Amino acid sequence: MENLQNIRIAVDAIVFGYKNNDLYVLLIEQQFGTSEKYWALPGGLVQNSESLSDAVIRELHEETNVQLTFMEQLYTFGDDIHRDSRNRVISVAYYALVDASNLEIKADTDAERVQWFKIDEIPSLAFDHNSILQKAISRLKSKLTYEPIGFDLLPEEFLFSDLENLYCTILEKEIDRRNFRKKILSYGILEETEKFSPIKTGRPAKLFKFNKLKYNELIEKGFHFEIKFA
Amino acid sequence: MENLQNIRIAVDAIVFGYKNNDLYVLLIEQQFGTSEKYWALPGGLVQNSESLSDAVIRELHEETNVQLTFMEQLYTFGDDIHRDSRNRVISVAYYALVDASNLEIKADTDAERVQWFKIDEIPSLAFDHNSILQKAISRLKSKLTYEPIGFDLLPEEFLFSDLENLYCTILEKEIDRRNFRKKILSYGILEETEKFSPIKTGRPAKLFKFNKLKYNELIEKGFHFEIKFA
DNA sequence: TACATTTGCGTATAATTAACGCAAACTACA
DNA sequence: TGTAGTTTGCGTTAATTATACGCAAATGTA
Numbered sequence: 001m002e003n004l005q006n007i008r009i010a011v012d013a014i015v016f017g018y019k020n021n022d023l024y025v026l027l028i029e030q031q032f033g034t035s036e037k038y039w040a041l042p043g044g045l046v047q048n049s050e051s052l053s054d055a056v057i058r059e060l061h062e063e064t065n066v067q068l069t070f071m072e073q074l075y076t077f078g079d080d081i082h083r084d085s086r087n088r089v090i091s092v093a094y095y096a097l098v099d100a101s102n103l104e105i106k107a108d109t110d111a112e113r114v115q116w117f118k119i120d121e122i123p124s125l126a127f128d129h130n131s132i133l134q135k136a137i138s139r140l141k142s143k144l145t146y147e148p149i150g151f152d153l154l155p156e157e158f159l160f161s162d163l164e165n166l167y168c169t170i171l172e173k174e175i176d177r178r179n180f181r182k183k184i185l186s187y188g189i190l191e192e193t194e195k196f197s198p199i200k201t202g203r204p205a206k207l208f209k210f211n212k213l214k215y216n217e218l219i220e221k222g223f224h225f226e227i228k229f230a
Numbered sequence: 231m232e233n234l235q236n237i238r239i240a241v242d243a244i245v246f247g248y249k250n251n252d253l254y255v256l257l258i259e260q261q262f263g264t265s266e267k268y269w270a271l272p273g274g275l276v277q278n279s280e281s282l283s284d285a286v287i288r289e290l291h292e293e294t295n296v297q298l299t300f301m302e303q304l305y306t307f308g309d310d311i312h313r314d315s316r317n318r319v320i321s322v323a324y325y326a327l328v329d330a331s332n333l334e335i336k337a338d339t340d341a342e343r344v345q346w347f348k349i350d351e352i353p354s355l356a357f358d359h360n361s362i363l364q365k366a367i368s369r370l371k372s373k374l375t376y377e378p379i380g381f382d383l384l385p386e387e388f389l390f391s392d393l394e395n396l397y398c399t400i401l402e403k404e405i406d407r408r409n410f411r412k413k414i415l416s417y418g419i420l421e422e423t424e425k426f427s428p429i430k431t432g433r434p435a436k437l438f439k440f441n442k443l444k445y446n447e448l449i450e451k452g453f454h455f456e457i458k459f460a
Numbered sequence: 461t462a463c464a465t466t467t468g469c470g471t472a473t474a475a476t477t478a479a480c481g482c483a484a485a486c487t488a489c490a
Numbered sequence: 491t492g493t494a495g496t497t498t499g500c501g502t503t504a505a506t507t508a509t510a511c512g513c514a515a516a517t518g519t520a
């Protein structure tokens with residue numbers, strides 16, 4: 001009377017990068033059959049003896065060579081039982097961040113292309129990947145407001161104006177530069193470096209670092225990071 | 231060269247109820263082998279042609295007869311590949327709320343007992359269900375502060391003091407009764423009824439209703455529900 | 461030297477949160 | 491019938507936080 005379960009389980013990754021004041025996502029080109037090609041989120045089936053997060057790491061390593069700075073489970077997509085037309089596949093989606101400022105992705109092979117896409121220039125993707133991506137974007141937006149994950153999209157040392165632009169572009173909001181700076185600095189989670197920006201226009205700007213240790217200490221004491229805008 | 235995937239996929243449900251100023255969770259007793267019995271979260275394997283959320287509803291219906299007022303995916307547990315000692319099972323956990331104020335759960339059979347447990351009197355559960363439950367509790371706590379799901383734990387018509395107690399007990403915080411009332415009322419998402427509480431002590435209290443329509447209208451306009459305490 | 465540009469610090473005002481006072485409306489009981 | 495006990499419902503004030511700006515400092519460039 002045992003009714004054998006015939007459901008496959010996959011992982012998919014939404015990898016975000018921030019570069020030149022724009023948010024990007026990493027896509028790969030997949031071949032279906034002999035002619036059809038589709039851009040899709042990197043991912044694939046989970047192996048029998050690897051954890052879900054290991055599966056994501058492995059798939060990303062096979063298909064790209066990005067260095068993740070943050071990764072978190074997003075959602076499990078399994079309500080549309082025909083999301084993959086060939087078999088029933090349930091997908092556990094993870095979203096991740098990288099410092100894309102100076103990043104080379106794996107060279108293209110004939111079989112597979114890998115490419116950064118601007119968030120507002122996403123093509124029609126395979127399966128339900130467009131809606132998965134939408135969910136990831138909305139999670140990224142809200143997470144950005146209550147956890148300091150913006151730093152994971154920036155280089156180790158960054159300008160205040162970069163951080164500010166990151167928030168503006170991703171959250172698609174105007175923001176008062178001076179109040180933003182005041183607020184972030186008041187938290188005491190940034191460290192000033194001795195270095196200055198190499199940019200040659202306007203007053204030279206200090207480079208800052210995110211002090212994760214200090215942040216964790218504060219969290220212990222009940223601190224709560226929050227960035228809100230009107 | 232196809233390596234057949236041998237992973238099962240299950241759903242588990244964390245059902246919360248609020249009764250007599252205490253938070254409860256619904257557990258069932260499972261039999262392992264001939265003698266071992268363990269309390270566990272309701273749940274089971276997903277069928278080939280049902281969606282994940284349908285699977286949760288079905289399992290809950292088979293094992294209990296609770297009427298859900300809210301349900302949402304919590305997390306997918308699949309990093310510990312030995313979480314079930316018999317097979318590799320990945321579990322998609324959902325948490326749900328019910329109005330437990332006047333609720334009969336399904337009568338016990340010999341095979342299976344169903345019971346409400348106070349949140350601070352949870353026994354040692356099967357598999358990794360204790361840690362799943364912990365994650366659900368912490369999600370419930372944070373969700374309570376930024377979405378009006380507290381009403382889903384109360385009867386249709388409730389006293390302000392009930393709502394207040396619900397927040398106090400679940401969040402384990404003191405809270406100024408008067409400021410809490412002021413804040414909630416200022417949102418304009420509650421409706422006063424003509425009725426009064428049947429409680430015979432102190433000044434008679436009005437019964438209130440949550441106006442979900444009004445709430446949704448406000449959300450459209452950019453409203454954001456939030457309850458914070460020191 | 462004047463100008464454009466961007467950084468970094470400050471201040472005034474509005475809005476919100478936190479802390480508390482107290483009368484009203486009931487029951488219970490002497 | 492009146493007094494004590496209890497809970498509700500509405501208020502006021504002080505402290506804190508958010509918002510909206512002003513402006514000088516430090517560079518490169520014309």
